[in-house]
Amino acid sequence: MRPSIKQVASQAGVSIATVSRLLNKPGSVSAETAERIHQTIAALGFRPNFTGRNLRAGNSRTVGVVVPTLSNTVFAQCLQGIELAARELAYSVMFTATEYLPQDESAAVERLLSHRVDGVILTVADAGANATLDLLEHERIPYVLAYNQLSDNAPGRTAVSVDNRQAARDAVAHLIALGHTRIQMLSGQFSASDRALQRHQGYLEAMQAAQLAPLPAIEVQRHTLTAATDYQQLLADPACRPSALFCSNDLLALSAMRDLRALGLRVPQDISVMGFDGIPLGELMEPVLSSVVQPSGQIGEVALRTLVAAIENDNAGLAAAEQRRILPHAIRTGASAAAYVAPAPED
Known part of the structure; x- marks a missing residue:
């Protein structure tokens, strides 16, 4: 059982009403008494119940x-x-x-x-x-x-x-099966999400299993925003642009599709996009977002x-x-990821 207000009062040598007054109106108790009660609260690890429900039962449901x-x-x-x-x-x-x-x-x-x-x-x-x-x-x-x-x-x-690593590996394997060899991961910062790190590991395993060279992951400041300048420059440069993006979440994938359109690129004709989460909004997009669906x-x-x-x-x-x-997870094939078609040679 967690410490009760009664235990606090008993150990501090005051009444329950005094403890209650301190918690609800701190200025109504002398500084000396307040200090003694606060020390007791800290020693017992007591937390006041602001909802006031089920105090005697010791639980709130x-x-x-x-x-x-x-x-x-x-x-x-x-x-x-x-x-x-x-x-x-x-x-x-x-x-x-x-x-x-x-x-x-x-x-x-x-x-x-x-x-x-x-x-x-x-x-x-x-x-x-x-x-x-x-x-x-x-x-x-x-x-x-x-x-x-x-x-x-x-x-x-x-x-x-879900098994984040295996799910990511399945997603990248799907892109590889479509003929993509230059696949890059777009992610929120790894320091903010162990799931993103596990999904990156799955990306690496899928690339290595296919004997393909992994590309450096692109980390952006926010999980759902893609305003990084180096990211925009990468997508705009045909010489270094990947043929497919694997995104660590669906909102990131949808943001990428927006940015690609702003650069004059078509999804999936110029670059394929794969997300992770399977949010319902992805099915309402044109093209429908390809994604890992987690329940x-x-x-x-x-x-x-x-x-x-x-x-x-x-x-x-x-x-x-x-x-x-x-x-279990599933792969929504969608239409934002399609078979790789080599770009036509320039005249």
Whole structure:
């Protein structure tokens, strides 16, 4: 059980009402008493319950969700899966976003914990080395990672994802099967996403398996914006332009298609584009976006059910098969990636 307001009051030698006054109206308690209460709160690891619900029961039937952004609909789809499953199990959901800033992850989780959520579903920049996850484990707060794919050096951590490396390898293999040999990866910054790194590894493996020379990855500042000058120059130069782009997410792929049109290039006649996520918007584009499709709604649903199982079993350890849930992906062939046609020689 987490520390209660009653324990804080008892250890600080004050009444519950005094602790409550301090939390809700700090100026109403003397400085000496406030200092003693704050020291007790820090020592016990107590977090005030601003919702005021279920204090005596020690749980709120609320889960927190931390995602990088909601501007990418892949996370909105995941959140919908979480919400529908939570509703079925009589849980509520609170969410926040980090805007792809790793340094904001801990603050986002702290905000949720201050509302006494029973557990957290989160997507982090790096699941292998992460202070936020270390904190959750130290305080025995159940959590499940969504989209982060755990490596073997992260024992005990629970995650739901697709196999990012294999999915990327399949996507690049699809481009190779279409006859492309100059394939370049366009990605958000690897430091902001371990998924992008894993997808880059899949790109490298596919190129090496086909005995093709990998091209240097193009990292752009934001996952969904492609305003980098060197990127624009690369696409404009026929001598160094790849025949196909593999993008680490669909919004990046759609942005690339926009930029290519602005440069007077046709997709897929002049350059093919492949995305990753399979967001529904891609099917509404002309041409339809070729992409790796991951089951985002199902990722959210499975993550919620896994988290609730951990909460209701008092954070008991999950079986190894439940800790590493890898869901199937698919390749949407679309029309933005087509068979390679060598450019006609110039007169």
